[in-house]
Amino acid sequence: MPGRQLTSEEYARLAGSDALIETEWAPCRAACPVHADVRAYLDLIARGRFREALDVIREVLPFPGACGRICHHPCEQECRRNDVDQPAAIRDLKRFVAERDYPEGQKFEKPLQERDKVAVVGAGPSGLTAALDLARLGYRPTVFDRGEAGGGLLRTAVPAYRLPRKVLAADVDAIVAQGVELRLNVEVGGAFQLDDLRSQGFKAVVIAVGLSKSRGLPIPGADAAGVELALPFLAAADSAGPGLAGKSVVVIGGGNVAVDVARTAVRLGAGRVQMACLENEKEQPAWSWERHEAAEEGVATLHRLGPKQVLVRDGRVAGAEFKAVTEVFDGNGRFNPKYDENRLTTLDCDVVVFAIGQEADLALVKGTDVKADERGRLVFDRSTSRTSAADVFACGEVVTGPGSAVEAVASGHRAARAVHQFLSGLPIDLGESLPPKIDKLAPATAQRLVKAARAEMPAVPAAERKANFGQFELGLSEAAAMKEARRCMSCASGPFVLTDKCAACLTCRRVCPFEIPEVKEIADISSALCQGCGICAAECPANAIVMAGYGPDAVRKSVDAALASLDPKGLRLVIFTCGHHAPAARWGGSDPARPAVSAKEVFLPSMSRLSAADIMYAFEAGAGGVIVLECESGTCRYPTVELRLRKRYEQARQLLIEAGVAPERLALHVGAADNQEAAFAAIALMAERVTRRAQGWAPRGQAAKPQTAEEKSK
């Protein structure tokens, strides 16, 4: 992928907007069905700005708590860290910010809602998302659901050990707090019909009823006592629980629901739980990590078994008989299982649960102008999210087929857009032109990257967790979450080269720790290869390199803001430090141990971004002293930053001393950025040294060597 270029004029037009950072997407964002800005929220988490991170997530995903636990995280599958070590733990970090208590509370503002009333049928992830989007657009959405709480299948079919009910309830409450009305225990299609919604003044209807019926199999014995269907089984486990003490359970199916059923059976006390599925290990559709967890809990999975009959004794299940599966998918990759009727397997058991798929309950459209096809599926136009009735739309699994929660949310967004266009009298156009995603990491670049182990999610051991429905993944600690967020490589945040300024001097090429820039007529810096450290931007003599994420004026603006926050009469210190590695939360403003000195931090995405000119600017802008706090040696995610920073500091120091700035007004401390005590000591030391001199600007003196944290503690 070629580098990105702009003219100075174009840049001047775009600077300060999101246009630059949105030019290309990181693969995680492209892979996310709702395109959550993963890079942005991981960066905020790394900086200790958790609440803001949650806000970024909530913009597109109203279920941060639920998805923070159960998302199938395609973002992580696509994370470019896969080629370095392991992907960033994006899902776990989402959960971390979603479940945290914020001192400011979870306040939500209700938007001004003066537009039409819209009815949504089904309070699962897709329906609630569509409703929330419409509320944010100023419509008045009402969500009808036959259940006693919102959440849909997330509430009744996802076991509590994976998704505690109160977590889901908090997500739903947040949606309601933003202007969505929820009417529970109402069955649309019963006494209350689709047409009643129209006559009640709802100008559009969104059907989001999901796939709420489990499918059974018409095999002999399927009606015996002890044969259950997955969804009622899971729903019952959630409320009372059938009690399976000592029983032997066979789960028929190999998908994620089957795994949920099997693990639920274990928790209900079953003595033996076996899953029997058509597919072999490679073909089995359930997520590998869930299969692994199930195995840890003692669930046995038997492959290539096709159900033949349920064996019945005295009207009760006594076992299940299977025929061997020779092939599941045909030559075209279509599901078309073939069996060997002569090779039979019998499993003795007391309970059989069918977990072979779900279908929609479309009672609500019977006899209306919303049509279903001969196979019982809604007639639906994917390009408009519309059913056969002009004012009735649909989203979620009822139209997409089985999928994950985040996919349902994405579908809800589309339906809301369609409804909005329809009610605005516009033609419905759901076409999206998304920015291109950046390419994979080149192996040569991956090799140069600093490796960092992924945070392990602390979990209750299998032997303990299998006895109850308690949440078995315990969540990351604050320290672990911040460390994990720092593993994000900030993909696609790299530079633009200003074509009219670049002098092809090769400096970028010479200072890049990854040897990414190619210089032909001018510099060409591949956005796919670039790691976004910004070393080149801070060194370019022509100011011809601008970073997409943190432009050339960003440091200066931060310096101005920092100084403006301090009393202009006294000594004001500006402290440059790495926000990525030494977040404000660690040593910030209100700690009582902080020296009573008028000092303000300027947090940078990495110290690699701090140029000599930036340091000099702080004095020009009125700082009485500048402290550069560097992280501990060897902890930076970018190679060579330590060396570059020291050299820039030395250059700025010489130029400033030449301009008459007293040397004690400048200090570089290594190891202090992520060490509160050392940071506070650095502030106190400078204040003391400066005030020891006469007031105002001190005469020129001998340049002192920058101190390290170690030297100072001696």
Next chain:
Amino acid sequence: MIVAERKPLEEIRRNLAGRKKVLVLGCGGCVTVCLTGGERQADMLASQLRTAAKVAGEPVEVTVRTPTRQCDREFIDTLKADVEAADAVVSLACGVGVQLMAEVYETKPVLPAVNTTFMGAHSGPGTWTENCRGCGQCVLAETGGVCPVARCAKSLINGACGGTNKGKCEVSRDIDCAWYLIYKRLKARGDLSFLRAEREPLDWGMSSSGTRRTLVHAEVNDQAHRRGAEGAEGAAERK
């Protein structure tokens, strides 16, 4: 490429003699490449001037511009408004740019912020080394691509002097003897004939010790075309 180095701030400020409105002028050409006078270095000089003025309690107003090059009129013509608004111009261009600026903006003090040092090449991280002295009679074809004028302390044209010592120059052990390098290079090429031949001395009148030199490309110079009939096209000549 022309290489230059920054003058001490003290000298620049002394030359400014307390002028209150200063235009700092970077150059997008050679001095950008050698990291002495690009837009970034112009910004840093401006920052120094403002800070120094603040320390001294005599605020100045400093603006910064960086044209593509200061050695072409068309580029410096675009600076008119900024130059007129300033009391003085501090130029980070080589002496070529400073002189042209001073010529175009006759009434404005144009002060150099760099010492123009040599024509050279990047020879290591942050390092540039002199390779050419512009003698006007290039002998590199015969000397294996090593210039005895620029690289021999005595600019000798007929072989090493008695001061050569194990490949080093008698001036300093840190300096390679150019003639030793020439010998090695020619030997590597398998042709030492030049060393055996005798050379006429250089015409130093053609070089920097002579008078000011001019180059005319007749094909793009209307005046030269007219003179072309008189047989003076495309030649370097002394005025």
